[in-house]
Amino acid sequence: MTKSNSHDSELRARAEAVIPGGMYGHQSVRLLPDDYPQFFSAGRGARLWDADGHELLDFMCAYGPNLFGYGDAVIDAAYADQLTRGDTLTGPTGLMVELAETLTGMISHADWAMFCKNGADATLMALMIARAHTRRTTVILAKGAYHGAAPWCSMRPAGTTPEDKANQILCDYNDVASLEAAASAAGEDLAAIFAAPLKHDAFVDQVLPDPAYARRARELCDAVGALLVVDDVRAGFRIARDCSWSVVGVAPDLSTWGKCIANGHAISALVGADKARRAASAIYATGSFWFQAAPMAAALETLRRVRQTDYLEHINRLGHRLRDGLAELASAHRLGLRQSGPVTMPLFLFEDDPDLRRGFCWSSEMLKQGVYVHPWHNMFLCAAMTDVDIDQALEAADGAFQSLRTQIPHLAPVEKMRFLIS
Ligand SMILES: Cc1ncc(COP(=O)(O)O)c(C=O)c1O
Structure with a gap:
């Protein structure tokens, strides 16, 4: 039949x-x-x-x-329970502080955390913080890497302008020479290197990060005071219980998280090191639903499971x-x-x-x-x-x-x- x-x-x-x-x-x-x-x-x-x-x-x-x-019973019960108490309120609940403490306790490079809804919110905030921190404009991205559907990183040109992608230099993932050439083209204007934790582009074989490439990205950022960003929205917690580049021994300044951190409930996060704290508090970043308490309750239970199982x-x-x-x-x-x-x-x-x-x-x-x-x-x-x-x-x-x-x-x-x- x-x-x-x-x-x-x-x-x-x-x-x-x-x-x-x-x-x-x-x-x-x-x-x-x-x-x-x-x-x-x-x-x-x-x-x-x-x-x-x-x-x-x-x-x-x-x-x-x-x-x-x-439909995990315990995570969804934490979510539902908080929903009955309050979710979208005039201000955040204490769960936000607890969640920031939890994430900074788990992600070794992180001293602070901010919460939003989608991975694209987190990657955009990372870009803004890097520019605010350095007062520079140029960012290096790997060709074909996905960071969200916002105009600055959209995979399709429709509805975007060339200016949306201005001040970006593309390099080949895992290719140290290409990364160095991009950094030298950026010169003193380098604000950030955005790194995917691995090459996980669509249609082509995935490639794990070469530790030499990751280390060089760190050095090139340090040489000019730029920020290193690891976009862990997709791979986060499926490679390590820490940032995915912890397995190659490289700590970024910022990392972006989303997708699984509340097992399907709508929340994403940007975490960062102390050096970027001032810039993080200087940018204007907010959203009507970013402070919802119920996804934070779900995230706390999900992260407990990440740590303890x-x-x-x-x-x-x-x-x-x-x-x-x-x-x-x-x-x-x-x-x-x-x-x-x-x-x-x-x-x-x-x-x-x-x-x-x-x-x-x-x-x-x-x-x-x-x-x-x-x-x-x-x-x-x-x-x-x-x-x-x-x-x-x-x-x-x-x-x-x-x-x-x-x-x-x-x-x-x-x-x-x-x-x-x-
Ligand atoms: C690596 C990476 N960064 C950012 C994003 C954007 O996340 P979102 O779709 O939640 O905006 C994605 C989404 O697939 C992603 O895989």
Whole structure:
């Protein structure tokens, strides 16, 4: 019996009329295989239900926010409890101080914390603080690195002006010579180097940070008094219980956090070292919902779990099982599968697959078997996953590789991904 997608189709048709493009941003399925659902109805633990009620083991984890499982009872109880007391008030609650104390206690380079809603709020504040601190303008960014959807860092030019991106110099991630050339072009005007904790750009293999690159970024900032910023919005707490660059022994001046810090509740953070404190209090930064108490209560419980449980070892162990199991299966099916990035944030790309036709076919086959994987964006593991889930994913992968193998000679070009090869 074929699966019905009638609710999803109906919602898409209605969305076409009232939502620009039918959907926008990273959750639009425009660049995913045609059978991927656009709409969902529920999430619990590591599982999602689409709008037509199909259950899916979810390796996207809401693009990161789901760290301890959808609908975690204890975190959500902390949230709900605070909601009954007060959430959006005329001023913050004491939870804000407690949360700042908690984060500065966990992130070794941090002496202070500010809270906002999205990762893009935090990265914009980091940019402003670096400019306020140095009274300079130029920032160095790695080509292709994502820091949010604000005009200064938007991946698409529509609606932005060249001035929005003025005073930026791009370098190649992990390329010390390119970083040095960027720093020398910036000269005495360098305000900040923005660093992704790893290269986790879409469509290409992920690359872990070279410690020499991270150290050089630190030195180049120190040489002229610029600030080093690590954007941990996506990778935060999936690599370390501290800033992700703690694993390469480099401490930034500022780091930005979001996504999983309250297990899906809306809060992000910017933390910084004492030297940037004055600039941090000088910029005008605020938002109507930035001081909400309920997400702070959820964050406190999430961070307690980060500190006090073996969640990181657990997702690392499951991630290694998944990586090893997939490598074995792909090779048994004589398929070249490249797996990159930390095992807790895996990305799968196939060899000989410039327009992703193999990746699309394999992902669709996984979906048919109830496993949601992404063909070109890094995925995420969450602590609610179990060995049984990894078994399910590997069993599905075996079938999906088999099916891909037989379909390869007949696979048509993926028209919507043609831009990758043109
Ligand atoms: C590294 C990084 N920085 C910043 C952002 C922006 O976060 P948000 O979408 O919450 O604004 C993202 C979002 O994916 C991200 O991955």
